[in-house]
Amino acid sequence: MASDKDIQYTMQHIILIILVVLTVVDGFFLVSRICNSKHNLHLASHDDNDNTQLFPEQLNIIYDSKCSVCQWEVDYLQSQMDKYFADTEPLMRFTDLELGDYDENDPVNGGVTYEMGMRSFHAVKQNGEVLHGVPVFREAYEIIDQGWVWSVTKIPIIGKLASFGYDIFASIRTQLTRGSSVEDLIEKHYQLKSEQEVCKPCQEDKKNLESSWLTTFSNGIQTWTSESKTISVVCDSDKEETTSRTSKVDIEIISLKHPILILSGATPGPFYHSHPHVSTEFDHLDFSMEEQVKSNIEVIRKIANTVQEYNRDGLLPFSLPLPPSDSSDMNYFKGIESPKLIHWISNDKEDTNYPCGCSDYQSRLQVVNDATDKSCRDNSMDSYNVLENYEVGNNVSDRRFRLETFAMFGIEEGTKTNGEHTFVQLDMRDILDPQYFMPYVPAYAITGGKLAMFTVTSNSGGKSSKQADVDQVKLAYDNMISVLSKLDATFDNVVMLWNRVKDLDKNERSVLMTRSEIMGWDRPLAESVLEINGVNDTIQGIDERTGEQLYIELIVVAQLPS
Numbered sequence: 001m002a003s004d005k006d007i008q009y010t011m012q013h014i015i016l017i018i019l020v021v022l023t024v025v026d027g028f029f030l031v032s033r034i035c036n037s038k039h040n041l042h043l044a045s046h047d048d049n050d051n052t053q054l055f056p057e058q059l060n061i062i063y064d065s066k067c068s069v070c071q072w073e074v075d076y077l078q079s080q081m082d083k084y085f086a087d088t089e090p091l092m093r094f095t096d097l098e099l100g101d102y103d104e105n106d107p108v109n110g111g112v113t114y115e116m117g118m119r120s121f122h123a124v125k126q127n128g129e130v131l132h133g134v135p136v137f138r139e140a141y142e143i144i145d146q147g148w149v150w151s152v153t154k155i156p157i158i159g160k161l162a163s164f165g166y167d168i169f170a171s172i173r174t175q176l177t178r179g180s181s182v183e184d185l186i187e188k189h190y191q192l193k194s195e196q197e198v199c200k201p202c203q204e205d206k207k208n209l210e211s212s213w214l215t216t217f218s219n220g221i222q223t224w225t226s227e228s229k230t231i232s233v234v235c236d237s238d239k240e241e242t243t244s245r246t247s248k249v250d251i252e253i254i255s256l257k258h259p260i261l262i263l264s265g266a267t268p269g270p271f272y273h274s275h276p277h278v279s280t281e282f283d284h285l286d287f288s289m290e291e292q293v294k295s296n297i298e299v300i301r302k303i304a305n306t307v308q309e310y311n312r313d314g315l316l317p318f319s320l321p322l323p324p325s326d327s328s329d330m331n332y333f334k335g336i337e338s339p340k341l342i343h344w345i346s347n348d349k350e351d352t353n354y355p356c357g358c359s360d361y362q363s364r365l366q367v368v369n370d371a372t373d374k375s376c377r378d379n380s381m382d383s384y385n386v387l388e389n390y391e392v393g394n395n396v397s398d399r400r401f402r403l404e405t406f407a408m409f410g411i412e413e414g415t416k417t418n419g420e421h422t423f424v425q426l427d428m429r430d431i432l433d434p435q436y437f438m439p440y441v442p443a444y445a446i447t448g449g450k451l452a453m454f455t456v457t458s459n460s461g462g463k464s465s466k467q468a469d470v471d472q473v474k475l476a477y478d479n480m481i482s483v484l485s486k487l488d489a490t491f492d493n494v495v496m497l498w499n500r501v502k503d504l505d506k507n508e509r510s511v512l513m514t515r516s517e518i519m520g521w522d523r524p525l526a527e528s529v530l531e532i533n534g535v536n537d538t539i540q541g542i543d544e545r546t547g548e549q550l551y552i553e554l555i556v557v558a559q560l561p562s
Helices: 004-028 030-036 038-045 068-084 114-119 134-143 156-177 182-199 212-224 289-312 361-378 469-485 504-517
Strands: 059-063 092-096 122-125 130-132 225-234 248-256 260-263 340-346 385-392 403-410 423-426 443-446 450-457 494-501 526-531 552-559
Touching (some): 059 068, 059 134, 068 092, 068 156, 114 156, 114 182, 122 134, 134 156, 212 225, 212 248, 212 340, 212 385, 212 403, 212 450, 212 552, 248 469, 260 289, 289 361, 289 403, 340 361, 361 385, 403 526, 443 494, 450 469, 469 504, 504 526
Parallel strands (some): 494 526
Antiparallel strands (some): 059 122, 225 248, 248 450, 340 403, 423 443, 450 552, 494 552
């Protein structure tokens, strides 16, 4: 029996063949098109002074860009306009339902809701008339002078048959092209929208948090929390120098509804590698931006696969249903299709010997946006959510890397086995190499309970910063421990650590090695180290008490003791 994926590919190929045939047949009509010059009528068909027109184009087609068949149809229509009507004003516009800013209340979208658009192809005419189903195709092809393709559907009996066949296809479209039923996709869309609305009041409680990176993380994790509050504690790692001006640290405390998975930042190189870094370990890589995105997303999915691998071996601190024995994805768990992502994109100049193909942040951002969608769909993570793209400087693993990607997952059917809250390190055991010292883990699976989130620098507790990079890192850690102590927690409770660093070339080794060599803390964390060199920089750059530069900020997430 053919699998769903086989059926999906077959349907896509059938549609593609139809489009190819239409293109060939269209060639025979090229001469008549030119002679007809019907496109000039299109220019005259709408009056620029007609205030009743919602938009200058003749038709606004509302489509699902994550459906390959829909995207092919849009691409075909666009290609025909580009080919035969390049000298006219645009004849059609295309509005993507899956864009985060799609507004069903915008008049140009004719009141078409996400659910309406997902259940049937919709379009809005200039005068506000809304079409759906077969009439959309008929109107669109008429506009590009290929109305003959659908003209037969104007015969009532044939039109009814065509609509009947389309309705059948529409009911199974997303199952074939996206691997999920239309009902599931609609439910997830409105659930996410509802959660975003619920989270809006939380923003007032977060207004005193220092770092926009931390706020982004907090906004993303709200989906999986039952309550949230913000408190302030005194950071007094140096009690003699503590002042009311510098000693307060804001902490957000959240309660998890179910287990979650928090990953270290994924980079394009082998996950297990030397520390301090050895650049020759990465010389063999393809450094193009597309490949860097693809590699990061593949690593993220591979790390997520370890949840069921550990589950099958009874190594998780919570119970989790196993996929059915006949499942096409034996690593599936509810939530694996919906990672929350953050991209850190380098704005550093191109390396002429190892170019990524994009010379600046904006061009790299465009590639990241496009390639993320394809890579996530290729890895069965269609419901991904990019929380934010941040502009940064160099990457700590290798200066040729232009991208690091953070991910977290909700393990939505996981259940605690007892009353204790804990977390467990997950490794990719098939490629784990013990020869490498790793200060960070692929991921931690967290049972639930309460998480504390805060940010500190080397002078958060009132102690003057030191010029030496090692001293600043140690002071930042001292301040982190001081804050944790107020929560009856220690370094052993820390799950995630993001290091925001200035001048990475100078400070890299102290950031990577101080914790183990000076502090004596060998336990790895879900960690990322990024150079601050972009528009999202919010770290306080100067110690106002001494005039010295601050080199590091720590963003900390810890699980509080039960």
